Amino acid sequence: MAKYLAKRIFYLVLTLFIVITVTFFLMKLLPGTPLTNQAKLSKSQIALIYEQYGLNKPVWQQYLLYLAGAVRGNFGTSFQFSDQPVSYLLSSRIGPSLQIGLQAMIFGVIIGIIVGSFGAMKQNTWVDTSATFVSILGISIPSFVLAVLLQYYLGLKLGWFPIAEWGGFIYTVLPTLALGATPLAESARFVRTEMVDVLSSDYIELAKAKGLSRTGVIYHHALRNSLIPLITIVGPLAVNIMTGSMVVENIFSIPGIGEQFVKSVLTNDYPTIMGLTIIYSFMLCVVLLFTDILYGIVDPRIRITGKAN
Amino acid sequence: MENEKNILEVRNLQVNFKTYAGDVKAIRDVSFDLRKGETLAIVGESGSGKSVTTRTIMGLNASNADIASGTIKYKGDDLLKKSEKEMEAIRGQDIAEIFQDPMTSLDPTMKIGRQIAEPLMVHKGMKKEKALAQALEMMKLVGITDAENRINDYPHQFSGGMRQRIVIAIALVNYPEILIADEPTTALDVTIQAQILNLMKELQDKISTSIIFITHDLGVVAGMADRVAVMYAGKIVEYGTVDEIFYNPKHPYTWGLLSSMPTMDTGGDELPSIPGTPPDLLDPPKGDAFAARNAYALKIDTEKEPPFFKVSDTHYAATWLMHPDAPEVTPPAQIVERQKKYAEMQSKLVQTQRTTSPVEEEEEQQ
Numbered sequence: 001m002a003k004y005l006a007k008r009i010f011y012l013v014l015t016l017f018i019v020i021t022v023t024f025f026l027m028k029l030l031p032g033t034p035l036t037n038q039a040k041l042s043k044s045q046i047a048l049i050y051e052q053y054g055l056n057k058p059v060w061q062q063y064l065l066y067l068a069g070a071v072r073g074n075f076g077t078s079f080q081f082s083d084q085p086v087s088y089l090l091s092s093r094i095g096p097s098l099q100i101g102l103q104a105m106i107f108g109v110i111i112g113i114i115v116g117s118f119g120a121m122k123q124n125t126w127v128d129t130s131a132t133f134v135s136i137l138g139i140s141i142p143s144f145v146l147a148v149l150l151q152y153y154l155g156l157k158l159g160w161f162p163i164a165e166w167g168g169f170i171y172t173v174l175p176t177l178a179l180g181a182t183p184l185a186e187s188a189r190f191v192r193t194e195m196v197d198v199l200s201s202d203y204i205e206l207a208k209a210k211g212l213s214r215t216g217v218i219y220h221h222a223l224r225n226s227l228i229p230l231i232t233i234v235g236p237l238a239v240n241i242m243t244g245s246m247v248v249e250n251i252f253s254i255p256g257i258g259e260q261f262v263k264s265v266l267t268n269d270y271p272t273i274m275g276l277t278i279i280y281s282f283m284l285c286v287v288l289l290f291t292d293i294l295y296g297i298v299d300p301r302i303r304i305t306g307k308a309n
Numbered sequence: 310m311e312n313e314k315n316i317l318e319v320r321n322l323q324v325n326f327k328t329y330a331g332d333v334k335a336i337r338d339v340s341f342d343l344r345k346g347e348t349l350a351i352v353g354e355s356g357s358g359k360s361v362t363t364r365t366i367m368g369l370n371a372s373n374a375d376i377a378s379g380t381i382k383y384k385g386d387d388l389l390k391k392s393e394k395e396m397e398a399i400r401g402q403d404i405a406e407i408f409q410d411p412m413t414s415l416d417p418t419m420k421i422g423r424q425i426a427e428p429l430m431v432h433k434g435m436k437k438e439k440a441l442a443q444a445l446e447m448m449k450l451v452g453i454t455d456a457e458n459r460i461n462d463y464p465h466q467f468s469g470g471m472r473q474r475i476v477i478a479i480a481l482v483n484y485p486e487i488l489i490a491d492e493p494t495t496a497l498d499v500t501i502q503a504q505i506l507n508l509m510k511e512l513q514d515k516i517s518t519s520i521i522f523i524t525h526d527l528g529v530v531a532g533m534a535d536r537v538a539v540m541y542a543g544k545i546v547e548y549g550t551v552d553e554i555f556y557n558p559k560h561p562y563t564w565g566l567l568s569s570m571p572t573m574d575t576g577g578d579e580l581p582s583i584p585g586t587p588p589d590l591l592d593p594p595k596g597d598a599f600a601a602r603n604a605y606a607l608k609i610d611t612e613k614e615p616p617f618f619k620v621s622d623t624h625y626a627a628t629w630l631m632h633p634d635a636p637e638v639t640p641p642a643q644i645v646e647r648q649k650k651y652a653e654m655q656s657k658l659v660q661t662q663r664t665t666s667p668v669e670e671e672e673e674q675q
């Protein structure tokens with residue numbers, strides 16, 4: 001297990017290195033500069049600013065300097081906010097993003113499992129049809145449309161929840177719902193298909209032949225076996241939530257990294273964009289590692305043993 | 310119960326499956342008895358209704374199954390009249406089942422000890438520790454080596470033969486009155502088949518259970534069963550003791566089945582087979598369902614269904630060939646051979662019976 005973990009962490013670092021390299025050079029290839037009012041600045045002023053941020057050095061030197069800094073957790077200084085190190089800027093903003101991201105994931109997957117299971121258990125009845133309807137809605141409505149609808153109806157019309165503010169838990173409800181819709185729909189659809197499959201398998205027949213009640217069969221045998229494959233889609237769902245958060249955070253004015261990402265792209269704030277890309281890649285790598293380990297815990301057939309190579 | 314010796318009496322069972330195309334008449338008036346401690350083999354090709362019969366007994370038919378008529382009496386009660394809750398109490402306690410494919414009939418994510426212990430926990434209300442202790446005993450009984458260490462293993466860590474032993478352990482852990490074995494050796498290779506069959510016979514003696522043995526393999530039947538019922542197109546066409554079916558078959562379908570089974574004496578180039586395919590049970594033919602494939606079919610076979618004709622007290626066949634007015638036909642050569650052997654056996658039996666006292670003879674028959 002330790003060996004396996006070490007190997008996976010090595011790959012994680014390798015992945016991040018490749019991501020840094022590719023993003024760095026892509027950024028250099030982009031047209032435009034971070035200076036918004038370049039026309040009003042004199043040549044010497046521009047040169048001064050370039051020197052301040054180290055932009056006058058050759059690209060390969062900039063790249064090596066950046067790598068050296070990144071290893072020590074220094075991702076440069078933001079262009080947009082003077083004297084703000086990127087690491088500080090992002091660490092102060094990651095909390096809200098993680099909170100709504102995790103909330104959306106947990107809410108979406110748990111409700112999705114419930115909806116999907118009921119759909120499978122009451123196959124081809126109105127329960128199943130409504131479950132499928134919910135999934136189709138969740139998959140086809142983009143999170144930003146849902147966000148605006150939620151703001152309008154639950155926020156503005158009914159006044160149950162605050163709109164576009166950030167404070168306590170109550171402020172996270174609407175963004176969580178908006179972001180959680182896709183994970184909910186995807187996992188509901190997935191669990192339904194899996195459970196229909198599992199319910200027609202021989203070991204469920206044997207469980208019934210043992211004299212287990214209907215709920216006993218579902219609880220002891222069907223659920224676990226239908227949920228294992230769900231772990232596979234947790235990775236893609238995390239990606240979905242991360243990309244969705246960029247828009248949703250803007251709509252709800254959440255001071256998170258998604259909102260910052262959009263701002264930084266609009267202002268060509270390279271160091272912040274780089275930093276954010278690394279954070280997103282890191283989070284995705286961690287989610288994937290986590291799901292692989294989780295797989296081994298819940299499915300005895302792919303348990304990672306010391307002997308594994 | 311009509312007969313004290315019977316543990317299960319199935320009478321006039323008819324099961325239809327509702328489909329978009331219409332009703333599939335899977336079981337068409339099936340009656341049979343299962344006696345205490347005996348093994349009854351139900352033989353027939355795929356789709357003849359063997360499995361549906363057992364599913365109906367277990368109350369585990371698909372939701373589109375419609376039990377049109379019949380009774381299944383177990384200890385005097387009609388199982389078909391029982392509620393789902395009552396059936397749950399019977400399944401795994403009084404009547405247990407072994408399935409065909411051991412590779413898929415165990416829960417892949419549950420330790421096998423727990424899977425064997427489950428029926429004890431459900432029916433006897435045992436605590437987990439106690440049930441697991443008994444599961445361990447059961448594992449030893451079905452011949453799983455190193456059971457103490459393997460009780461916490463998962464199904465994928467066992468071979469096919471071992472898994473079928475586990476399935477048998479699950480079925481027998483509550484010492485059921487009736488064990489239904491639905492082609493328990495079909496998915497296993499031949500050497501393992503013999504082991505599993507021996508194990509079943511051994512355990513049958515130990516825990517005195519009655520077995521309904523479903524198979525399409527007549528070779529397996531010979532060593533396993535006391536009595537045999539041959540099914541075709543949702544009906545039983547012939548039943549009798551294993552010797553009567555093997556050596557004195559009367560129904561042309563049984564002839565066909567036996568002729569298409571290779572024996573040590575089988576010569577020639579080609580193994581005989583029964584021509585054609587079974588009839589469509591959406592719309593079963595009039596008369597004898599086997600008539601279209603039957604080289605010995607009479608005119609009446611296409612008009613009227615044959616009733617059961619008595620061959621002996623234990624042996625009945627549903628074929629018009631048994632009717633007193635039917636023309637004399639010669640069965641296939643192989644069957645004639647078998648009948649000759651049977652006649653020899655019978656005469657030997659008579660000779661040995663002369664030397665034994667009548668009291669012992671009585672006991673033997675029971």
